[in-house]
Amino acid sequence: MxxxxxxxxxxxxxxxxxxxxxxxxxxxxxxxxxxxxxxxxxxxxxxxxxxxxxxxxxxxxxxxxxxxxxxxxxxxxxxxxxxxxxxxxxxxxxxxxxxxxxxxxxxxxxxxxxxxxxxxxxxxxxxxxxxxxxxxxxxxxxxxxxxxxxxxxxxxxxxxxxxxxxxxxxxxxxxxxxxxxxLDPASHRAILIRTLRNLHGLYADRQDWERAARSADRVLKLASEQPEALRDRGLAYLQLDYQHGARQDLQRYLQLAPDAADAVAIREQLIEASSRSGRMH
Missing domain, CATH: 3.10.620 (C8orf32 fold)
Structure with missing residues (x-):
């Protein structure tokens, strides 16, 4: 059985x-x-x-x-x-x-x-x-x-x-x-991460930010310091107005990938998010 x-x-x-x-x-x-x-x-x-x-x-x-x-x-x-x-x-x-x-x-x-x-x-x-x-x-x-x-x-x-x-x-x-x-074989972890990144992209394109955040979060369950997933979850959190989580994720992304092509844009979004948060309080 x-x-x-x-x-x-x-x-x-x-x-x-x-x-x-x-x-x-x-x-x-x-x-x-x-x-x-x-x-x-x-x-x-x-x-x-x-x-x-x-x-x-x-x-x-x-x-x-x-x-x-x-x-x-x-x-x-x-x-x-x-x-x-x-x-x-x-x-x-x-x-x-x-x-x-x-x-x-x-x-x-x-x-x-x-x-x-x-x-x-x-x-x-x-x-x-x-x-x-x-x-x-x-x-x-x-x-x-x-x-x-x-x-x-x-x-x-x-x-x-x-x-x-x-x-x-x-x-x-x-x-x-x-x-x-x-043509090297992909590990099981890499296959699952690629699946989740596909889902994140689909949901982000539809501006379904809850599902986009969830998909990025699941990548981080498989690889906790994956820079792109931290960025993706942080940006989704911004859209969901979860400022604290967004700042944590985007700051960590910049620590892990300070020379990333989008680092300047991410820093600007962090500054804007912090400004909005300050105005709200």
């Missing part, structure tokens, strides 16, 4: 080594912020049903790339998991419960489903924090198989990877060493 899934406590996560942060559980913990009645065990059971369907077929295949092809065929062709091209910026694409139910997601949420299924089947699939769209990678005899979960798990060749990276590198084409570095 399977034991029920226990979601971690947010306050536990910072103490875990990067890859000891439980990926599925923590992703569902992020979703529970938005869906307080979320039943984590339901989604663990659903994911395990995907695994059970594939187990016999994948066990009979020897080569990892062929195992991966079977997994992708089931997830993307038979079950219909797909990148949400029509509503890419819908926050539901980042919440794993919604991804399981709607079979729609963004690159990173679909990668987490793909990774969890593959790993339970003994296939060592890792995430890649590629610039732009999140990818996945699988070691093969002669290098790496890199796939795009947002587009049905399609394999990507070296030339396409270079072209995808180029706009994010000032127009420079990465050489072999630079590309291999970009």
């Amino acid at each position: 399977r034991t029920r899934m226990r979601l971690p406590d947010w306050n536990e996560l910072a103490a875990h080594p990067d890859d000891n942060v439980p990926l599925l559980e923590a992703a569902l913990l992020i979703a529970r912020d938005e869906y307080p009645q979320l039943d984590a065990d339901l989604y663990d059971t659903l994911l395990q049903s995907h695994v059970a369907h594939l187990q016999t077929e994948v066990d009979a295949i020897q080569a990892w790339p062929l195992k991966m092809a079977a997994i992708n065929r089931h997830l993307f062709d038979e079950l219909g998991y797909s990148g949400n091209h029509d509503e890419y910026y819908d926050p539901r694409n980042s919440y794993l419960n919604e991804v399981f139910e709607r079979r729609l997601g963004n690159p990173i949420s679909l990668a987490m489903v793909q990774m969890e299924v593959a790993r339970r089947l003994g296939v060592p699939l890792d995430g890649v924090s590629f610039p732009g769209h999140f990818l996945v990678r699988l070691p093969v005899d002669d290098g790496l198989l890199v796939m795009d979960p947002f587009n049905g798990g399609r394999p990507l060749g070296v030339d396409e990877l270079r072209e995808r990276a180029k706009p994010h590198l000032g127009g420079d084409v990465p050489d072999d060493n630079a590309l291999l570095h970009i």
Whole structure:
């Protein structure tokens, strides 16, 4: 009998080594912020049903790339998991419960489903924090198989990877060493932080400052001195008129990143916030 899934406590996560942060559980913990009645065990059971369907077929295949092809065929062709091209910026694409139910997601949420299924089947699939769209990678005899979960798990060749990276590198084409570095596996902590930063950006664009602050706060639960998250939470606090919290976060941001490109602008906002606070009192 399977034991029920226990979601971690947010306050536990910072103490875990990067890859000891439980990926599925923590992703569902992020979703529970938005869906307080979320039943984590339901989604663990659903994911395990995907695994059970594939187990016999994948066990009979020897080569990892062929195992991966079977997994992708089931997830993307038979079950219909797909990148949400029509509503890419819908926050539901980042919440794993919604991804399981709607079979729609963004690159990173679909990668987490793909990774969890593959790993339970003994296939060592890792995430890649590629610039732009999140990818996945699988070691093969002669290098790496890199796939795009947002587009049905399609394999990507070296030339396409270079072209995808180029706009994010000032127009420079990465050489072999630079590309291999970009394709380093992402830790569980890095995957979760990228998910939360995506959510922060979506909510900030909508001026939903409570959810923007919450998303930045959750980053800080995973990495307590992350400068950008301190800045993001502080700026959201300003919008929510929580002056004390905003000053604390923005002052700490400037201590950690005194030479940041936005340091002057942040100092000006701090001065303005302090002036407003003084006038109020």
